[in-house]
Amino acid sequence: MSTQSAALKTGETVDARAYPDANGHFGPYGGRYVAETLMPALLELEAAYHRYRDDAGFQKEFRALLNHYAGRPTPLFYAARLSEHLGGAKIYLKREDLTHTGAHKINNTLGQALLARYMGKKKVIAETGAGQHGVATATVAALFGMECKVFMGTEDVRRQAPNVRRMELLGAEVAPVSSGAGTLKDAMNEALRYWVGAVEDTFYVIGSVAGPHPYPAMVRDFQRVIGDEARKQVMEIAGRLPDMLVACVGGGSNAMGLFYPFLKDEEVEIVGVEAAGAGVETGKHAATLGAGGVGVLHGSKSYVLQDLNGQIQEAHSISAGLDYPGVGPEHSLLKDLKRVRYESIDDDQAVHAFKTLCKLEGIIPALESSHALARAMMEAKDRSEDDIILVNLSGRGDKDLSILSDYEKAKAGESTI
Amino acid sequence: MKRIQKKFSELKEKGEKALVGFVTAGDPNPEISLQMIQAMCEAGLDVLELGIPFSDPTADGPVIQRSSGRALKMGVNLKRVLEMTTEIRKGTEIPIILFSYYNPILTYGNEAFYRDAVQAGADGVLIVDLPPEESDEMTSCWAGNGLDLIRLFAPTTPADRMRKIAETASGFLYLVSKTGVTGSAGLDTGDVGRHTRTLQSVTGLPICVGFGISTAEHVSAVARAADGVVIGSAFERLIEENIENPDLIAVMENRVKEYKAATRLG
Numbered sequence: 278m279s280t281q282s283a284a285l286k287t288g289e290t291v292d293a294r295a296y297p298d299a300n301g302h303f304g305p306y307g308g309r310y311v312a313e314t315l316m317p318a319l320l321e322l323e324a325a326y327h328r329y330r331d332d333a334g335f336q337k338e339f340r341a342l343l344n345h346y347a348g349r350p351t352p353l354f355y356a357a358r359l360s361e362h363l364g365g366a367k368i369y370l371k372r373e374d375l376t377h378t379g380a381h382k383i384n385n386t387l388g389q390a391l392l393a394r395y396m397g398k399k400k401v402i403a404e405t406g407a408g409q410h411g412v413a414t415a416t417v418a419a420l421f422g423m424e425c426k427v428f429m430g431t432e433d434v435r436r437q438a439p440n441v442r443r444m445e446l447l448g449a450e451v452a453p454v455s456s457g458a459g460t461l462k463d464a465m466n467e468a469l470r471y472w473v474g475a476v477e478d479t480f481y482v483i484g485s486v487a488g489p490h491p492y493p494a495m496v497r498d499f500q501r502v503i504g505d506e507a508r509k510q511v512m513e514i515a516g517r518l519p520d521m522l523v524a525c526v527g528g529g530s531n532a533m534g535l536f537y538p539f540l541k542d543e544e545v546e547i548v549g550v551e552a553a554g555a556g557v558e559t560g561k562h563a564a565t566l567g568a569g570g571v572g573v574l575h576g577s578k579s580y581v582l583q584d585l586n587g588q589i590q591e592a593h594s595i596s597a598g599l600d601y602p603g604v605g606p607e608h609s610l611l612k613d614l615k616r617v618r619y620e621s622i623d624d625d626q627a628v629h630a631f632k633t634l635c636k637l638e639g640i641i642p643a644l645e646s647s648h649a650l651a652r653a654m655m656e657a658k659d660r661s662e663d664d665i666i667l668v669n670l671s672g673r674g675d676k677d678l679s680i681l682s683d684y685e686k687a688k689a690g691e692s693t694i
Numbered sequence: 695m696k697r698i699q700k701k702f703s704e705l706k707e708k709g710e711k712a713l714v715g716f717v718t719a720g721d722p723n724p725e726i727s728l729q730m731i732q733a734m735c736e737a738g739l740d741v742l743e744l745g746i747p748f749s750d751p752t753a754d755g756p757v758i759q760r761s762s763g764r765a766l767k768m769g770v771n772l773k774r775v776l777e778m779t780t781e782i783r784k785g786t787e788i789p790i791i792l793f794s795y796y797n798p799i800l801t802y803g804n805e806a807f808y809r810d811a812v813q814a815g816a817d818g819v820l821i822v823d824l825p826p827e828e829s830d831e832m833t834s835c836w837a838g839n840g841l842d843l844i845r846l847f848a849p850t851t852p853a854d855r856m857r858k859i860a861e862t863a864s865g866f867l868y869l870v871s872k873t874g875v876t877g878s879a880g881l882d883t884g885d886v887g888r889h890t891r892t893l894q895s896v897t898g899l900p901i902c903v904g905f906g907i908s909t910a911e912h913v914s915a916v917a918r919a920a921d922g923v924v925i926g927s928a929f930e931r932l933i934e935e936n937i938e939n940p941d942l943i944a945v946m947e948n949r950v951k952e953y954k955a956a957t958r959l960g
Contacts, residue, residue: 300827308827308828309825309827309828310796310823310824310825310828311823311825312752312753312822312823312825312846312848312870313825313846313847313848313850313851313859313870314753314848314849314850314870314873314874315850316825316827316848316850316851316855317848317850317851317852317855318850456759457749457750462750466750466751466752469752470752470753470754470755470875473752473753473873473874473875474873474874474875474878475873476850476873477850477873570801571800572797572800572801573795573796573797573800573823574750574797575750575752576823578800581797583797583801585801586771586772586773586798586801586802587748587772587797587798587799587800587801587802588748588749588766588771588797588798589749589750589797590749
């Protein structure tokens, strides 16, 4: 079946950093699976992106925005009490939660909004799940004086209400999307539909390393600052590369940003953590790479959660940002190449890690990042104290407090039955 | 001669334009859908576009999204649509175009899809999210030229790109009337005329225009400019409005006749 034939043969040696090819393919993945109406806009975007990627003026302006507006570089923090508590490897946290707007998303939205400005576009749209990308897009739209419309599933509007309010304060229009389960997938469907009708004057700011070419490569390039900084910082602090990198993967932008500059460092083990939701075996999860098959969703070929007829299935996770049945195409390639190992952490494990970090380090992590943290905590116990595990703390968790209350209420209900 | 080619040359002789009807296979349920489609073919459709339902139809407006959702709830999948195609083919020589998003076909397998679609009696396939840049992976698995891959052209497609895409086209060309999803309001027949003329300058194949065409007046205006007129959302809206109506099939037949009359330019 095509599901199998699309995958690379195991053991095939390919330089993962040579991707994508000229047509936006990451091996058998990626590409541009969109309506013809959007193709000219994607070709125009690709040309502009290639032009400004190598343009000193653009890069200088981008760097200045990252430093003076987003607050980069973010610290690499040694979580001493957490590491001692676990009694094994040293855990370092890349503090993306300390950026302006509270998550790594701002790196990418600054890059894309700057590109939109260079291209003369004055209107931007975005999809959002947890609301972090929506807030980050609304923020840069305010900064650049652009009109902004954000598509957000009704379920996410409910569970991430503070972010809806933030976007509105920032001057963006939030368009609730009630189709499907009312989560990230549906928001992206609706953003694509809107874009088909507004493509001539509107720039679509995609929030992850997903979507049609050039988005997966472009978003990775705007996010790689995370890995570039982390690599330099760990060398300064510890004098060597880490033994393991861990990041959560929904669409996979924070993970791609951290991993990319380390792909050639063979001694560095790399782990991407998907959301196992209520457990992969229950079917209520978002472990696309772990339990999905190859398909086409939202403009690119990659692993997706689908049924035997190629209908996309709903994902499930306590974390709105990981609640997505697709994943960036480059992650699919890295999985096939076995350069990155993809594992999963369930809701309970993520919440446990969330609470542990709050108590031991005084840091409230996003539920998304808590998945990566949970995996690192499991690993640290079994490793020597000379080992270094570097975790991408991709966002802060203030937005998740009401989800946590709902979760605790549901758990209390379960235990009294 | 292939059915699509034959149909357009017959219509040309009669001085008519093609009425191309899109219907989501299996909506409101597979049994009624089959009877309804057979009746619509009988009532005067020239080309049938049979929609394969998909969970995430990103190029479709709310009407076709809902029709797709209803068909999926009825358990309709690609295999079932191919069975319906076989049934429809038994009673008519109408050209049948399978209209799909790529994922159901990719999952079914490109090679198997070609074999089974040809065997079922389909004449062409139109895949909304498979631009020419990506379509080789599908067509390279096709064992023969029994299916026309219907190429899409948009108002945003520049003339040089139109030329390149037209070179690989067969059957007919599908021109999207306006930027937007299916069923969008605000059809501008002046724009349609302009885009059709540009496209005519790069192809000898028939050109059918779709998206947002809902009234008989629209049909006759577009028929003046192009070789065929595609109706999709307007049929699906009618199905939705008459879903409980025991005369649903008669309602659909009458609408087909009304549109068909508007393609006979006197």
